[in-house]
Amino acid sequence: MKISVIGAGPAGLSLAWFLKGTRHEVTVYEGLNDVGLKPCAWGLISGIENLIPISKEAIISEIKGFRIYLDDKLVHDIRTSNKLGYIINKPVFLKSLAEKIEVKFNTKVVEKNGQYFTTEGEKITDDYIIYANGHYSLPKDTTIPAIQYITDYQIDKEIVEFYFYSDLLGYAWVFPDEKGSKIGIGGWADVSFLKERVKKILKGKVLTFHGARVSDYGVLEERLNGKYIGEALGTVFPLTGEGIRPSILSAKILADSILNGKKFEKEFKKSKLYWAIQMQAKVVHGVKKGYMSLKGLSRIMTKSDPNLVLKVAIGDFDLTDAIKLFGRMII
Numbered sequence: 001m002k003i004s005v006i007g008a009g010p011a012g013l014s015l016a017w018f019l020k021g022t023r024h025e026v027t028v029y030e031g032l033n034d035v036g037l038k039p040c041a042w043g044l045i046s047g048i049e050n051l052i053p054i055s056k057e058a059i060i061s062e063i064k065g066f067r068i069y070l071d072d073k074l075v076h077d078i079r080t081s082n083k084l085g086y087i088i089n090k091p092v093f094l095k096s097l098a099e100k101i102e103v104k105f106n107t108k109v110v111e112k113n114g115q116y117f118t119t120e121g122e123k124i125t126d127d128y129i130i131y132a133n134g135h136y137s138l139p140k141d142t143t144i145p146a147i148q149y150i151t152d153y154q155i156d157k158e159i160v161e162f163y164f165y166s167d168l169l170g171y172a173w174v175f176p177d178e179k180g181s182k183i184g185i186g187g188w189a190d191v192s193f194l195k196e197r198v199k200k201i202l203k204g205k206v207l208t209f210h211g212a213r214v215s216d217y218g219v220l221e222e223r224l225n226g227k228y229i230g231e232a233l234g235t236v237f238p239l240t241g242e243g244i245r246p247s248i249l250s251a252k253i254l255a256d257s258i259l260n261g262k263k264f265e266k267e268f269k270k271s272k273l274y275w276a277i278q279m280q281a282k283v284v285h286g287v288k289k290g291y292m293s294l295k296g297l298s299r300i301m302t303k304s305d306p307n308l309v310l311k312v313a314i315g316d317f318d319l320t321d322a323i324k325l326f327g328r329m330i331i
């Protein structure tokens with residue numbers, strides 16, 4: 001089968017990589033002239049390296065600790081001897097995938113009346129067209145703004161810091177970077193509020209400032225038809241904004257469904273990924289609709305076992321953990 005994939009982010013590139021060497025011929029179309037240009041803090045939770053190669057050159061540091069702050073006070077300082085994840089050089093990682101598959105850069109794809117065209121006017125006639133174009137195709141009310149400063153502020157390369165607030169449905173972060181750190185914030189607020197709020201944790205000389213929208217809605221059920229993967233499907237953890245690993249996992253599930261002739265929707269719904277994202281999404285929706293309070297959520301973050309908070313934050317939790325943390329509110 002000839003397959004076209006719209007978007008060369010983690011989702012689109014990994015789908016093509018997973019299907020490489022099979023009977024399927026995959027072309028990825030990317031509107032920009034390179035990979036990895038979308039703003040991102042480059043944090044990646046462990047596990048994905050068992051599915052897709054992450055070269056040594058793409059690893060900036062290994063993460064062995066999480067600091068969690070609430071209203072700028074440190075509430076959990078979690079250190080482990082295990083590797084929790086990585087800070088990767090996302091463009092280097094994506095480039096190493098792109099080199100091994102067919103990617104057409106500077107080629108935006110547009111849909112007109114159910115037909116697909118490149119910006120040059122070429123009609124795409126492939127049998128199967130898959131959206132992996134990230135937040136760009138999401139309705140605005142399923143995303144929040146996220147902004148980020150790249151600074152020369154030096155922090156421990158093995159630690160990531162997460163900030164939560166009792167008056168903001170969102171999160172801020174200080175992640176180590178090659179030259180210093182990436183300091184950013186995303187939330188259900190306008191950009192001016194976010195800029196003001198992040199000032200408190202902003203340190204060092206600002207080298208770059210940028211931003212993008214990020215999904216906080218969870219998986220869009222109506223897109224579970226095998227035509228969407230990655231953030232275009234809503235595979236971002238709503239409580240933390242983690243989207244790289246979920247995008248790759250969704251691509252893996254679609255690749256396996258295609259190869260085994262199975263229904264993507266059924267396979268995806270069986271996955272822990274789907275369940276964990278939708279659980280976090282219930283919390284976010286609960287706060288937005290007013291049946292869960294932000295203050296309650298803050299209390300949960302502060303008073304609970306740090307390892308449980310960490311498990312839920314990284315999406316590695318089960319029903320028992322969810323009940324322990326959130327009570328029966330989200331079940």
Ligand SMILES: Cc1cc2nc3c(=O)[nH]c(=O)nc-3n(C[C@H](O)[C@H](O)[C@H](O)COP(=O)(O)OP(=O)(O)OC[C@H]3O[C@@H](n4cnc5c(N)ncnc54)[C@H](O)[C@@H]3O)c2cc1C
Nearest residue numbers: 007009010011031040041042043108109134230231243244
């Ligand atoms: C500020 C910020 C920080 C973040 N930090 C992290 C983090 O540290 N860790 C983490 O896991 N996640 C993070 N995320 C989320 C993460 O970046 C995304 O969820 C992830 O990249 C989604 O991957 P994707 O492949 O689905 O989409 P994308 O990475 O968005 O890739 C989509 C691609 O499609 C292309 N495209 C769009 N429309 C078209 C079109 N019509 N034709 C052709 N090409 C098109 C785009 O140019 C883009 O290259 C962050 C997000 C933001 C905004």
